[in-house]
Amino acid sequence: NAGVTQTPKFRVLKTGQSMTLLCAQDMNHEYMYWYRQDPGMGLRLIHYSVGEGTTAKGEVPDGYNVSRLKKQNFLLGLESAAPSQTSVYFCASSYSRVTQETQYFGPGTRLLVL
Amino acid sequence: DAKTTQPPSMDCAEGRAANLPCNHSTISGNEYVYWYRQIHSQGPQYIIHGLKNNETNEMASLIITEDRKSSTLILPHATLRDTAVYYCIVRAAGTSGTYKYIFGTGTRLKVLA
Numbered sequence: 001n002a003g004v005t006q007t008p009k010f011r012v013l014k015t016g017q018s019m020t021l022l023c024a025q026d027m028n029h030e031y032m033y034w035y036r037q038d039p040g041m042g043l044r045l046i047h048y049s050v051g052e053g054t055t056a057k058g059e060v061p062d063g064y065n066v067s068r069l070k071k072q073n074f075l076l077g078l079e080s081a082a083p084s085q086t087s088v089y090f091c092a093s094s095y096s097r098v099t100q101e102t103q104y105f106g107p108g109t110r111l112l113v114l
Numbered sequence: 115d116a117k118t119t120q121p122p123s124m125d126c127a128e129g130r131a132a133n134l135p136c137n138h139s140t141i142s143g144n145e146y147v148y149w150y151r152q153i154h155s156q157g158p159q160y161i162i163h164g165l166k167n168n169e170t171n172e173m174a175s176l177i178i179t180e181d182r183k184s185s186t187l188i189l190p191h192a193t194l195r196d197t198a199v200y201y202c203i204v205r206a207a208g209t210s211g212t213y214k215y216i217f218g219t220g221t222r223l224k225v226l227a
Contacts, residue, residue, distance in 0.1 A: 004157070033214075042201060042217030043158065058214065090157050102148075103215065105157030 001026050004106035006091050012112045013081045021076040021109050023091030031094045032074035033058075033103065034066060036087040043090060049074055081113045118202045123222040126196075132189040134221050136202030139183040146205050147178060148215070149187045151198040158201065161187065192225045199223070 007022040023032065030051050035043040035058075045058030049068040063085060065077045074093075078085060089109045094101040119137040126132040138147060146165050150158040162169055162176045164185070169176045175188040189196055201220040 035217075040219070042219050043215075044217070045214055048214065059216075088155065092157070102160045102163070103158075105159070107157050108155065 003027065004091055004093055004104050006089075006106040006109050008109060009107070010110045010112075012114065013078075014114055015082060017081050018077070018079050019081065019111075020078075021089055021091075021111075023074045023076070023093075023106060024072055025074075025091075025093040025104070026072060027093060027095075027104065028071070029093035029095050029104075030071075031101070032068065033092040033094075034064070034074065034076045035090045035092065036060065036085075037090060037108075038087050046076065046089075081111075083113045085111065086113045087111060117216070118204055118218050120200075120202050120218060120221045122219065123224070125224050125226055126189075126192045128194060128225050128227050129191055132187075132192040132196065132223060132225070134187040134189075134200050134202075134223065135184065136187070137184045138202070138204050141182050141204050143182075147176070147182075147185050148203040148205060149174070149176065150201045150203065151196075152201070152220070153195075153198040161200075192223075194225050194227060197223060197225045 004025045033048040034046040037043045044060050046064050047066040049055045052071045055066045067075045091106040092103040094103045146163050148163040149161040152158045162174050164176045164178050178185045199220040199222050203215045
């Protein structure tokens, strides 16, 4: 099993450009999450999904959109990138909502917005 | 949402036990304590979790006080590869009954040769 994979690993954008980050998991997990991590900070939840076709907002959703068209994939979109969105983005997945779910994280995508 | 407080940094000699404390004084009765670590800039890695009882697995032990207001993660024989940022997380309830993690800034553990 590859676990959780993220594409791309690194990207440089200019202000105003758009892009999509792809997260894929092969563990048949129901839940998927997108986090961002700024230097010296912990992770903050952007959006999450509790199943195919569903999405919900996390702590810092502004400026991002997500889609979960297939169970194994969770896409994070930036419609008009801003320098404040320079960060490392982590995707995670977990089996279910029951009390003892553990999240499995991907390796991260480093995004630089100039 | 229950918050956690951890010391920003700790050092530990290689081969010795590393004891990482965490305060979570506002924890609710049904909230679990989770520990994750992040090595360099990789994705966080699950270590252990618990509700009331002490827990042990192949990586670590988790000691939770009887009043559940604090806990300690123990790495019994720290190695250089255990150098990482360790996050203590109380899992908070989100919308629609889902649960989300609230990450703090963690404890940066440095294992010294």
